[in-house]
Amino acid sequence: MMPSQPNGRTAAASPAPADPLPAPPGPATGTPLVRLSGVRKVFNQLEAIRNISLDIGDGAFVSLLGPSGCGKSTLLMMIAGLVRPTSGEIRVNGEVVTGPRADVGVVFQSPVLLPWRTVLDNVLFPVELLKLSKAKYRERAMELLAMAKLADFAGALPRELSGGMRQRAAICRALIHNPSTLLMDEPFSALDAITRDDMSVELLRIWQANRKTVVFVTHSIREAAFLSDRVLVMGRRPATLVEDITIDLPRPRHIAMTEEESFNGYVRHLRRSIEASHADAP
């Protein structure tokens, strides 16, 4: 039987931000970074999400896993402040979410870079939206691009980049203003299998260097098991959380680990959990 208790890990100290923004809260405050209380979402007559309550600890990597249409993106967009819950409450850093927040970065399925801007200017775009000084953030942008192995492409236009490179640039853009929380909605789903594996390892490297709290939406069981500290399995619509599974595999993780029995045990367990929760779906 797999362990299925909430993850209580706290983050290592974040590197000092190279900007004047308030630093993310330190570890072990006792307060979860993201808290959902009785969250429900109804679209017209359709109940998409039913009564989800959930705490996500500071620095955790948590995946929302479930089949297409179960409500994963809706839940993520509510945490991002881009969709309002019908009832219930969402808090990030202790504050009720009422709209998009500067301490939350979002990475969408498609990288949506502005085609006429260079990679560097795309990464700096949130800085402009937040009316912060671009000059102050330039160095940080170059550091992020170097971390994402894109330093040589800072002056390139998005069309000169591969899909994987564009998605890495979008991740840099989401990190530029040093948000404490990174929300990712199936960011690798358009990539081929090899690039997807490479990007997963890359994301874990970036996450470990920056110690963000990550909420990652996927319908890939393997991807969820490989990346996460904790996988939340979502049941069919109206979505509820059917299982909360701690992935107790060592870090740093390497793709070779996906061939090990311990990894495959988690994959089998997650698959059974999804199958059981969707067995009587119409």
Ligand SMILES: Nc1ncnc2c1ncn2[C@@H]1O[C@H](COP(=O)(O)OP(=O)(O)OP(=O)(O)O)[C@@H](O)[C@H]1O
């Ligand atoms: N703006 C909207 N208006 C009406 N219904 C919506 C809206 N957004 C989502 N829904 C419905 O809510 C349900 C959940 O959709 P959602 O996109 O959150 O699922 P998902 O699990 O992310 O799916 P996928 O993996 O295919 O992206 C679906 O039945 C969808 O049709």
